[in-house]
Amino acid sequence: MSRGDIRLEGLVKRYGDVLAVDGIDLHVPPGEFFTMLGPSGCGKTTTLRMIAGFERPDEGEILLDGSDMSNTPPHKRDVNTVFQSYALFTHMTVEENVAFGLRYRKVSKSEVASRVKKVMEMVQIGELGQRRPSELSGGQQQRVALARALVLEAPVLLLDEPLGALDARLRLDLQVELKRIQEQLEVSFIYVTHDQDEALTMSDRVAVMKGGRIEQCDAPQKLYEEPDTAFVANFLGSANLLSVTARASGAGCELSLGNFTLKSDSAPEQAGVGTAMIRPEYVKLEPQGSDAENRIPGMVEEVVYMGFHQDVRVRLANGDLIRADVPSDGEGEEYEQGNAVSVYLRAANLRVLDDEPSGEPEPADGQPADQQS
Amino acid sequence: MDRRRIWGFFAAPGMVWLGVFFVVAFYAVVSVGLGNVNTLYQPIPHWNPLDWNVGYLVQAVESVIPGGQNWAVVVRTVLYLGVAIVLSLLIGYPVAYYASRHAGRWRGLVVILLILPFWISYIMRMFAWTNLLAPDGYGSKLLSALSIDTLFSSLGLLDGTDWLGGQGITVILALVYGYVPFFILPLFASLDRIDQRVIEAARDLGAPPPSSFWRVILPMSKPGILAGLVLVALPMAGDYYTQTLMSGSPSTSMFGNVINDYIQGGPDKSLGASMTIILSAVLLVFMLYYLRTLRREQGEVAA
Amino acid sequence: MSSASLRNPWGKPRFLAGVTWVYIIWSLLPVLLAIRFAFNDGRSRTTLQGWSTRWFFGDSAFSVFGDPTLQDALTHSLLLAGLAMLIATPLGILLAIGLQRWRGRGSGPSNVIALLPLVTPELVFAVGLFLLFTTALATIGLGTTAQVIGHVTFSMSFVVVIVRGRLITVGPDVEEAAADLGAPPLAVIWRILLPLLAPAIAASLLIVFALSIDDFVVSQYLASGADTTTVPMRIYAQARAAPTPALNALATLMLLITLMALGLAYLVFKFFTRGEKGGSAIEQIASIDSGGGR
Numbered sequence: 001m002s003r004g005d006i007r008l009e010g011l012v013k014r015y016g017d018v019l020a021v022d023g024i025d026l027h028v029p030p031g032e033f034f035t036m037l038g039p040s041g042c043g044k045t046t047t048l049r050m051i052a053g054f055e056r057p058d059e060g061e062i063l064l065d066g067s068d069m070s071n072t073p074p075h076k077r078d079v080n081t082v083f084q085s086y087a088l089f090t091h092m093t094v095e096e097n098v099a100f101g102l103r104y105r106k107v108s109k110s111e112v113a114s115r116v117k118k119v120m121e122m123v124q125i126g127e128l129g130q131r132r133p134s135e136l137s138g139g140q141q142q143r144v145a146l147a148r149a150l151v152l153e154a155p156v157l158l159l160d161e162p163l164g165a166l167d168a169r170l171r172l173d174l175q176v177e178l179k180r181i182q183e184q185l186e187v188s189f190i191y192v193t194h195d196q197d198e199a200l201t202m203s204d205r206v207a208v209m210k211g212g213r214i215e216q217c218d219a220p221q222k223l224y225e226e227p228d229t230a231f232v233a234n235f236l237g238s239a240n241l242l243s244v245t246a247r248a249s250g251a252g253c254e255l256s257l258g259n260f261t262l263k264s265d266s267a268p269e270q271a272g273v274g275t276a277m278i279r280p281e282y283v284k285l286e287p288q289g290s291d292a293e294n295r296i297p298g299m300v301e302e303v304v305y306m307g308f309h310q311d312v313r314v315r316l317a318n319g320d321l322i323r324a325d326v327p328s329d330g331e332g333e334e335y336e337q338g339n340a341v342s343v344y345l346r347a348a349n350l351r352v353l354d355d356e357p358s359g360e361p362e363p364a365d366g367q368p369a370d371q372q373s
Numbered sequence: 374m375d376r377r378r379i380w381g382f383f384a385a386p387g388m389v390w391l392g393v394f395f396v397v398a399f400y401a402v403v404s405v406g407l408g409n410v411n412t413l414y415q416p417i418p419h420w421n422p423l424d425w426n427v428g429y430l431v432q433a434v435e436s437v438i439p440g441g442q443n444w445a446v447v448v449r450t451v452l453y454l455g456v457a458i459v460l461s462l463l464i465g466y467p468v469a470y471y472a473s474r475h476a477g478r479w480r481g482l483v484v485i486l487l488i489l490p491f492w493i494s495y496i497m498r499m500f501a502w503t504n505l506l507a508p509d510g511y512g513s514k515l516l517s518a519l520s521i522d523t524l525f526s527s528l529g530l531l532d533g534t535d536w537l538g539g540q541g542i543t544v545i546l547a548l549v550y551g552y553v554p555f556f557i558l559p560l561f562a563s564l565d566r567i568d569q570r571v572i573e574a575a576r577d578l579g580a581p582p583p584s585s586f587w588r589v590i591l592p593m594s595k596p597g598i599l600a601g602l603v604l605v606a607l608p609m610a611g612d613y614y615t616q617t618l619m620s621g622s623p624s625t626s627m628f629g630n631v632i633n634d635y636i637q638g639g640p641d642k643s644l645g646a647s648m649t650i651i652l653s654a655v656l657l658v659f660m661l662y663y664l665r666t667l668r669r670e671q672g673e674v675a676a
Numbered sequence: 677m678s679s680a681s682l683r684n685p686w687g688k689p690r691f692l693a694g695v696t697w698v699y700i701i702w703s704l705l706p707v708l709l710a711i712r713f714a715f716n717d718g719r720s721r722t723t724l725q726g727w728s729t730r731w732f733f734g735d736s737a738f739s740v741f742g743d744p745t746l747q748d749a750l751t752h753s754l755l756l757a758g759l760a761m762l763i764a765t766p767l768g769i770l771l772a773i774g775l776q777r778w779r780g781r782g783s784g785p786s787n788v789i790a791l792l793p794l795v796t797p798e799l800v801f802a803v804g805l806f807l808l809f810t811t812a813l814a815t816i817g818l819g820t821t822a823q824v825i826g827h828v829t830f831s832m833s834f835v836v837v838i839v840r841g842r843l844i845t846v847g848p849d850v851e852e853a854a855a856d857l858g859a860p861p862l863a864v865i866w867r868i869l870l871p872l873l874a875p876a877i878a879a880s881l882l883i884v885f886a887l888s889i890d891d892f893v894v895s896q897y898l899a900s901g902a903d904t905t906t907v908p909m910r911i912y913a914q915a916r917a918a919p920t921p922a923l924n925a926l927a928t929l930m931l932l933i934t935l936m937a938l939g940l941a942y943l944v945f946k947f948f949t950r951g952e953k954g955g956s957a958i959e960q961i962a963s964i965d966s967g968g969g970r
Contacts, residue, residue, distance in 0.1 A: 384774025
C-alpha cells in the first residue's frame, strides 16, 4: 500500500456547547486531491486542524496508513500544513524557513541544501533564498509556505484556504500550479476552502460541509450535475429551486408544479412534496406558444447583462421566478422585459433533491448565502 | 496530559510570586488593620479572620466622616484631586487631540516629547520645581514679574508670595504637572484609533467642524478620557510625596499623607493599615474599571 | 475646535498647536533647567552661575563622586534596577505566556491578579509590603532584598502586558506551523517563540529598569537605613534643604542612565522588528507606558 491514506472515523469536536464537528467519516486514498468545501463555521478547518494534530477530537479516530494517530502530537505526525496566514517565521530568511523542518529529521547537511534548493525551484522561488518573508509579495509568501511544507516529503499535505489572501488573478495561476505540484509529487492534498471555483477546478473529490457534517462527497462534476440537497446545489454554482410534488413514472418521475406537469429523469427516494433543481444554463427560452413536453409559459421580468452571458429572470405562469443563462453569442434571441416566452426545463437536467422540504424558502435567485466574492 | 494545562505551569512562578508579595501583602494590611497592638504599640496582625478586631477600622472610619479628625483632610483631598483632574482634562485633551490629528510632519517629534516625561523620575520632576519656585528661583521671579503672584493673592489662591510655603494651589498644580502625561498618552492612543474617515463622513453629512467634534469625536473618545482620568486619579489618591515636596505644611496634607504619617511616622500602624483599607475600598471600583478597559483593548488587538 | 478651523476648514489649528507647544515647554523646561543647574560653577540651585562639572566629580566633599552618600545612592539604585530587571523579566514572560494559553479553572482570577498591580496606588502596595516584611516575613525584613522584591512585584505586570501584546500580534499560527514541521515543544519555544518575543523582551528589560530606577514610594517604605537609600529617596530627602547643585548632578546622572537604557532598548526593538508592518518602534515603546500610571 502506498503512503498517504487518510481515514476519519466518527470524528466529533465540541467547543463548550458548540458542536463544531458532528461525526465525520471520510476516506482519502493516496495521491488524491481532496477538498473540504463549505461556508465559514461548517467545521472544515476544525477537521483539518484535527488531522494536523492542533485539536484533539472528542470522539473518533484519525488513521494515517491504517494506524490511529489521534494521540500523536503534531510534531510527530507525518502530515504537514500550509496555513491560511502562511505563518512564516519572520525572524528567518526564506531559506531558513524552508529548511526549518529538516532539522528535526535525520538529514545530512548536504541533503538539506539539495532538498531545499530543489523544492524552492519547484515552487519558483529559487532566487529568494536570502530574503526575509516581510520583503516578499503575498504570492511569494504563499510559495514559501508551500515549499516549507513540501520539503519534508510527507505523504499528506493539509492546505487551509492557502489562496484566501491573494487577489483573483494570482489565485487562478496558483490553482493551476498547486494541481501540477500535487500530480507531480503524487501526495494526498486535503484542501480546505469556501471558494467553489477552487474546489471545482483542482479537486479529484469534494466534500461539501454544513453544520459540522458532510452534506455530500463526490467528484466535482457529479456534485455539480447531481447535487443531493438544495444546500449543495446552491453552494456550487447557482440553482433554480422549485417546490414540486413528485410521483414515480417509469425510470424517472413526474412532477407537478402548480397546474403544470413536468418530467424528470431523476428517481427520487420517495414520492410526495419535494424540491426540484435545474441549473440556469439548462433553462432554455423558446418563443411563446411552444407547448411541447416540459415547457411552461412565462414572462421576462428582468434582464441582467453579465458580459459573456445574460441573466434572464422569467416569472412562470404558476408564479415561480426562474433564472435562465442566455449566452451573449450574438446568435440567440434578444430578450426584453415584458417578452412572453416559453420556458423549457429539460427532463435530463431537472433533478429532484433528496432533502426534506424545509419550511424556509430557498433564495429564488439561487445565490448561495455564504458565497464570498 | 491536556496540553492546555501545561501552560498553567508557565504561569505558576509568577502567580506564586504575586500571590505572596501582592495578595498576601494586601492581606497583611487587612490583618494589621483588623489586628491589635502590643504594649510597645507594635502591630500584632490577626491572620485568622475569626480573630479580627474591628476597633481600629471603626476608629479610622469615624475619623474620616464629617466631624472626625481627618474629615478636613478628606474634603481637601477630594477638592485637590477634583481640581487637578479637571485641569488635567483641560490641558491634556487639546494636546492629545493635536498630537493625534493635526501634528502632521511634527508628529514624531511631538510624540517623543510627550513621552519624555515618563522616563524622567517623578521625584526629579518635582525637584526641578523646588529649584524654580524657591523665593529666589527663576519661576518665582517670572511669576512675580508677570504679577501672577499678586493676581493669585488677590483671588485668595495664594497666601503671601512664597509658592513653596504651604500653598494649596502649588500642590494642585504640581499634581497636574506630575500626572498629566499619564492622561495624555492613553488619550492620544484612543484618539489615534478613531478613523479619519468617520470624521470625514460627519463633515460629508453636513456637520460643520465644531459640530463634528462635539457629536462624533468627543463621544468616540469618551472611553479614552475616562480611562485616562482613572489612570491619573488612582496614583494621585495615594500621593503623599508631592505634598511634602511642594508644601510640607499640615494645612495642605492629603489622605496619602495621613496614611504615610501613621505608618512611617507614628506608632499607630494599625490605624494606618485601616486607613489603607478604606482607601483601597474607595478606589477598588476605579481600579476594576480601568482593568476592564485595558483587557478590552488587548482583546481588540486580538480580533 | 479652534477659531481658525471655524473660518477655514482647511486651515491649520493654530490654537491647538499653541497649547501643545506651550504644554511641551512647560513639561520639559523645568527639568532642563534643573540639569543646567547641575553644571553651575557656583553653589546656587536657583540662579545660573557659569559652567563647571565640579558637582559631578570636581568637588572633593560635595560632588556626586566626592560625597559617599550620593555615590552610594547611585550605586544602590543601579543595583536594585539591575536585579529587578533580571528577575521580573523572565517571571513576567513566563506568566504572560502561561496566562495567554492557559484555559481552565483559576485562569480568570489569575488574569485579574496579574494586572491588578498596574492600577493599585503605590502607597497601598508599599504599605502592604512594609507590613508583610515587618510581620509575617520578618525573617526577610526590610532592606535591599525587600526593595528588590517590591520592584519586581509591581513591574512584573508591565512585562505581562508588553509580552502578551506581542504574543497577540504574533498569533498562534507560527508556533503551530513549527510543531507541524516537526519541532518538539521545547524547540518551538526556543527557536520560534523566544526570537519572536525578542522585541518585547528588550522593551520589558527597559521598562523594569526604568520603573525601578525611578521608583520612590516602594523603595522608601522597604528601606532599612542609610545604605539602602536610592537616588529618588536622596533627592526627596534633600530637595528643600540641599546645600549644593550636587543633588542636581545626581538627578542628571540618573536621567542620563535612564535615557541611555531607553536608546539601547529602542535600537534592540528596532533591530528585532525590522521589516514588520505596524506602528513605528517609538510609538510601540510609547504605548507600553500607557499600560499604567506610575
